[in-house]
Amino acid sequence: MTRVFADRETKTRYDLRFLLHSGEPLLLTEDATPPDPTLSAAPRLPASARLPINRCNLPADILGGLTYQQHPVPLQLDGVRNFHQALFATLAPLSRRDERSAYFVDYMTVHFCLEDLEEAGFTPGPRKKYRCNANYLRMVRGWSFDSDGREGAVLKHWVETRFGLLARHHGGPLDGRDSDAYHAYLVQGSRGLYATNALEAQLDLLYTYCQYELELAHPGQSHLRLYRGINRIDEHEVLATHPGQRYQVLLNNLNSFTSERERADEFGDYILETQVPLAKIFFYNRLLPGMLKGEDEYVVVGGLYEVGISTF
Structure with a gap:
């Protein structure tokens, strides 16, 4: 997986900080920058809290660590920005946030056929229509109402697959991936995703658009x-x-x-x-x-x- 850095110097500094905080042996070449004595060792993200793979440009043990909190770099979900480049090209000249948000909502509606479910491949039927109506807006509103509910399980599962960070709590502590509590959480998340309309892809684009807006709202x-x-x-x-x-x-x-x-x-x-x-x-x-x-x-x-x- 490719990391995104502005330049080689930034990447070198970032890798050095990660090695210092990780406790791994650090070998310096003649032209390498010596360790910064002001950087102290910090706990690493436990292996039980992460997956070995994810779908973004940094592995979970880095993006989930304290060094990343102190020295973050952009996170990009695999292929999402490129796949939807027409959306961001259209947003670029729009100076008002409300114009951009309205266009984004329209884009989501059209791209995922949110108002034309048969076009998305669903056959008529009240139960099927209810499930495919479980879109990105319903997920985030459900989270606001109850983060330990079905929508919360779907969102936490999305974080697991995209960033590789395992859920630690859902209606109670999740004591290991073999525990009954974790299995119940998986069942709830699976039911929330079943027969939905590319729901995880909708969440991918929501996160990517959120990052786009945050960059505009907080430059530098x-x-x-x-x-x-x-x-x-x-x-x-x-x-x-x-x-x-x-x-x-x-x-x-x-x-x-x-x-x-x-x-x-x-x-x-x-x-x-x-x-x-x-x-x-x-x-x-x-x-x-x-x-x-x-x-x-x-x-x-x-x-x-x-x-x-x-x-x-």
């Missing part, structure tokens, strides 16, 4: 400071602790955050705060008109994060 920016209300830090898998209420935690493979600290306080006694790479934002409620309501929600791909904990 790599992170957003986001917040999450919690009641106890042990709700998360803590791998290391540091002074000043700083923790290194393994988040679920998909998580809800908000950009408004005051709203996070409504969901717990403590506030988890972290810097989220833009490349790890799957979607947010202002991306499309009427897509989500309520708090200013950002749905974030997980992995290892350094976080702070505070009271309001």
Whole structure:
């Protein structure tokens, strides 16, 4: 799989940081840059939290690690941007966000035949129509209502296949891939995907469009400071602790955050705060008109994060 870097120097620095944080032996040639003493060793993403393959330009052990959180590079799902290059060529001259979002919704409707299900290959029938109506909008709205429901299982499964990060929680801890809880999660996700209309391809394009909009909204920016209300830090898998209420935690493979600290306080006694790479934002409620309501929600791909904990 090809990594995307702006230049060779950026790639060299990124690989060096990853080796330093991974604990792997580091061999320096005469012209190599020496290790930066300010970079300290950090926990690696556990093998039990990732898959050996995925469908994007970085493997899971890198994109799910702390080094990536601190020094992110763009993530690209295999072939999606190229396959839909006509869409992004049309969006490029549009200066207004509402114009772009309206065109994107129209493109999704036409490309995936969302309003002409027989054209998409479905035969008439109320049950079949219900299943093929399970589109990208229904998935993200279902997530907002209940992230541990069927739609949440579909989205977490999508993250597993695209980014290689395994779900850690769904209605309770998922204790290993051989556990009953994990099998129940797989069944729920499979039922959510069954007889749908290229649903995972719809989610691929939604993520890619989200990244396109984030680049326009935050030029030259790599992170957003986001917040999450919690009641106890042990709700998360803590791998290391540091002074000043700083923790290194393994988040679920998909998580809800908000950009408004005051709203996070409504969901717990403590506030988890972290810097989220833009490349790890799957979607947010202002991306499309009427897509989500309520708090200013950002749905974030997980992995290892350094976080702070505070009271309001």
